[in-house]
Amino acid sequence: MIRLSGVSRTFTTKSGTVEALRDITLQVGDGEFVAVLGRSGCGKSTMLRIIAGLLPATGGAVTIGEEAVRRPRRDVAMMFQRPALLPWSTVLDNVLLPVKIFGRRVAEHRPRAFELLELTGLSGFERRMPHELSGGMQQRVALCRSLITDPKVMLMDEPFSALDALTREELAGELQKLHMDNHATTVFVTHSIDEAVLLADRVVVLSPRPGRIREILEIKIPRPRTLGRTTHLEEVARCSADLHELLMS
Known part of the structure; x- marks a missing residue:
């Protein structure tokens, strides 16, 4: 590969x-x-x-x-040391960011976003803003964002x-x-x-x-x-x- x-x-x-x-x-x-x-x-x-x-x-x-x-x-997805989340966007919108950048249909990827958030222990935090999360939770969001397009x-x-x-x-x-x-x-x-x-x-x-x-x-x-x-x-x-x-x- x-x-x-x-x-x-x-x-x-x-x-x-x-x-x-x-x-x-x-x-x-x-x-x-x-x-x-x-x-x-x-x-x-x-x-x-x-x-x-x-x-x-x-x-x-x-x-x-x-x-x-x-x-x-x-x-190819890249994940860095810092989560680099958009501070004005919710957890869910941050996860879906690559979908929007690549011009794909957000509605088709929304179920996958919820699935990833549940797998990483973030179910129920979809509408939270990054400043409301701990460092570990922010990095979980970044991990979900990296995986949303199934790279x-x-x-x-x-x-x-x-x-x-x-x-x-x-x-x-x-x-x-x-x-x-x-x-x-x-x-x-x-x-x-x-x-x-x-x-x-x-x-x-x-x-x-x-x-x-x-x-x-x-x-x-x-x-x-x-x-x-x-x-x-x-x-x-x-x-x-x-x-x-x-x-x-």
């Missing part, structure tokens, strides 16, 4: 050039959930923006399906990083359920080892800048997963320890 072939990116600044990514080659299969993990400044977000068509690569190529990525696509590809740039630990774990659990339901091909950038183990089929570990693929760890733990006490607790701990060692070494 997604293929990166020798992707590199260099930025030119007043003080010189900065090499953010070097020779990233990666294939993400149809319906696969891949987490990208690494230290701050290693190029994770840059890589995601290149896949989204928001930023050109200075070397290499990206394809989705058989089509080269040169600009944003309607079948083939979901790109997520540390969407839960600004939230407290318990809310992050709760939202990660909801995202896991949604992915099991819709099977969108997902690339999820995170600093959190726990999120990576909980959500991903594979975890791509990037080296410090310039970001290069240091290791790809396959997570073979059956879904649904939890960080609590289960029969797979030992396997969860082993995967977390392996990722910790890769990041610290």
